[in-house]
Amino acid sequence: MEITEKFTNNKQIIAFLTEQFPLCFTAGKDQAKPLKIGIFQELAVRLENEERVSKTQLRGALRQYTLSWRYLHCIKETIKRVDLDGIEGDEVSAEHAAHALKTLNESKEKAFANKKKIAPETAPKRTPKKVNVPTRAAKAIVEKVEILVTHKEAVHSELKLSQAVKVVLGKVPVSGVVVDIMKDDVQVQLDSGMTVKVKAKHLLIV
Template identity: 40%
Template sequence: MESQFQLTNSKEIIVYLSQQFPNCFTLEGEAKPLKIGIFQDILSRLNENEALSKTKLRAALRAYTMSWRYLYSIKEGVNRVDLDGNPSEAINQEQMEHAQQQLKESKEKAKERFKEQAKEKRKTTHAPSKKTKILKNGDFIRVLIGKKPIKAQIINIEKEQIKVKIGAGMELTVKPEHIINK
């Protein structure tokens, strides 16, 4: 017995639907075009014990039917299926064109998101600016330890580590990103 609190997101609901109606919903491979009005059919077939929010069911069906895998399955002449996998009405030219348009828009949005993510990644991993001073042994710098920078003097510079001496005479080994170079 599934309860509403267990089916909280669209993925869980789709898994549940694929278990209840395996001839209609698939998790892998080619998706089957769903009969128009499948939402009402699902509601009429669910037991009262299977508390499932209509809003969450609607959102899950929207996610399922907007997936690229599903949109690729919408081809003219292909029959839609009901909950038992029985053929229903055939997809017409207009429905196919609408699905292709949705797929195109979704791909464009994904491409834009990918570009933005790449742009953000480049911002965080950019090369040091020209103002960066080249450090050498004996230089006085500030080292970020915890939340506060502390004055220190460079003792030794190695590949990935810099040995510094702070005011109290303590020697520390720090990473380059912890040095504030002013």
């Protein structure tokens, strides 16, 4: 009897996806492409009989892929998203492009901060440039209050798959779709293509 060796890490799964769907997933120096909203559901169907990877592993690898700097760099307004066969569909919205840029900048800041903490003595001393960044705190608070007033907080037992929701990640909730409902948590795929696992109390019903 033939024994199928299962994938053990995200790197192997991403390499597999790149090989199976080269018009959708890219690797190395090749420029990444924005993934179609709901790409996880398509992958789950196409790889239903693939014994080497589970849906949980697939979800984790997809999350790592969409949170990579290379992928976040490609999420720009008006760029068309692609499905597993490389067929172009909807364009990246301004909201999704802004969210991707915010995520990219936060990731880089965290990485640079960790690097500086590890080797403070070897890092070259540089005079920080003063940058005037206009604050949007007041506007964000108003928007959040408006959303909380017009949207109902989700109840875990009432949630359904493919249900449109708002995820309260920061100051302003982000749009997404429920892709998996677990015992205590809910898996939501954001409109940017990324997936997050949150409690129902962090979700708002659209």
